[in-house]
Amino acid sequence: MIDPTTLIVMILSGATPILFAALGELIVERAGVLNLGVEGMMIAGALAGFAAAHATGSPALGFAVAAIAGAALSMLFGLLTQFLLTNQVATGLALTLFGLGLTALFGKPYEGVKAPSMGAGIMGLNWVVWLGLAMVPLLWWFLNRTRGGLILRGVGENHHAAHALGHKVRAVRLLAIAFGGAMAGIGGAYISIATVLQWTEGMTAGAGWIALALVVFSGWRAGGVLAGAWLFGGVAVLQLRLQAAGVNVPVQLLAMAPYLVTILALVVISARRRGSAAPGSLGQIFHTTS
């Protein structure tokens, strides 16, 4: 009835934007920083990437520019929270609103313009999907098996202890924030360059918030992020496929299924886990004198 191959291709492709954004935010949060500006960085990447891909005709260049745009916007957050010690929650929210407004303004000339085609890659999936999948074991290995990952986790768990050991808390966090921004930018660009092939205002439509939820859902682990992205992306795609196949399930129920499944999974996971898996210093302001 529903061809499993095309379904899997659609799920992998549909999960890619939130997978990139959530993996980036995972690193940021493991370094002890809560950046709620994922949506803003994604939309910035979506516009910058689309503009670059359209101007040069090269999707690859588009993704590179998207990563730079996302990282640049995240540095605004880094400057405010790490040097001016502003509240991370408020600054992150502001970053989202700023990103949405800024792109709506600068995106006007790109409305109704077509993007160059990505073309299908190995097994009908383009290279960005494969890159996203490769990032999962890579980041797991970095976090758990390298000295850099250990320092990053140390900074996130207890920044005073890390500081006492001579680690540069602020530098580590800025690097993590920039990485998170770049990943969010690539995730956003995937929506404009690979999925929709055009630019529209507000086109990320809440994907950044789902990415944020996925990090909590995953218990701050790379493998969990992948599972969550597949679950959420899968249900979202499956409901459209069921409709197309003419399966008699109430459409409204199908449309809310992704959110229901996410909430249910969160409840089950938090009921089973003792205590919180969140990094110890998450969201706290760090200053050497405090």
Added chain:
Amino acid sequence: MQRRTFLITTAAVAALSGLPAMAQDAEKLKVGFIYVGPVGDGGWTYQHDQGRQAVEAEFGDRVETTFIESVPEGADAERAITQLALAGNKLIFTTSFGFMDATINVAQKFPDIKFEHATGYKRADNVSTYDARFYEGRAVMGTIAGRMTESNKIGYIGSFPIPEVIQGINSSFIHARKVNPDVEMKVVWAYSWFDPAKEADAAAALLAEGVDVILQHTDSTAPLAKAQEAGAIGFGQASDMAAFKPSPRVSSIIDNWAPYYIQRVGAVLDGTWESKATWAGIGDGEVEIGEITDAVPAEVKAEAEALKEQIASGAYHPFTGPLKKQDGSDWLAEGATATDEELSQMNFYVEGITAEIPK
């Protein structure tokens, strides 16, 4: 005494200096527009904005138009409409079905302001409704779809299950099946007028089901982009979407609101405006069929254009019996045509469509 003189003088000066300004204001009619999507959507809202620009071009200095774009259907719409009303607009066009209740509510508070609501059915002394017979255009698209499909599966991306959209699905299906008895219709509801990512996914879901012709009742060009990738074809919706010529976009339904907008603004200017319901189609020039490209064989093109002419002249109605409802019960007898009343409340599929309308 001194003070009284002063007051009188001031009042006189104010009145004198105020008069020319007031006269100018009275001449200049302010017209407001509420759009559901961005002007750059390349579809529905783009066409309404073309209509707005046509009004400015027609009346020049006598009118001043403003618009608010990307207004969500719901509570926020009322705020946006009220804002236009308070800004001194004397005629306000609300251009989406979901603005219906908001328009009526605001209209009650501003009885001196005239409102025009697109595609709705609630009217008041100061609220007119206007709509286009999109189903006439769908009949032509359905004919092309039925002839062009090789898999005998055509897909339809619906926005919301409201009569206007259901008319379109039925009309497309009836005319596709008329030329191709084996054709099947698959329907996916996006529950949005404009959500490019969702529309793209909906198109991908249909393509994966073996659909090779996509019709859409949503406003972005995302489904056409998906069709192009898969080698399928589609149609421009609301606007010509000419960027996708000659294929995947093989033809289009274009909403031409300009004549209506010019007529209604003119009516307010010369004081003849009154509340009424307008439902114009191909014959009135409100629904246009965009160029049928060379991707379509000449005989199919000729067939589609002949149908268009018949509809335009009134010789043929797209809903002509014998037609049955989906459950097999009789709807229209041989030769009978659907009334506007029936169409405006259409909540059923015709016989042959296997999908179900979400309740």
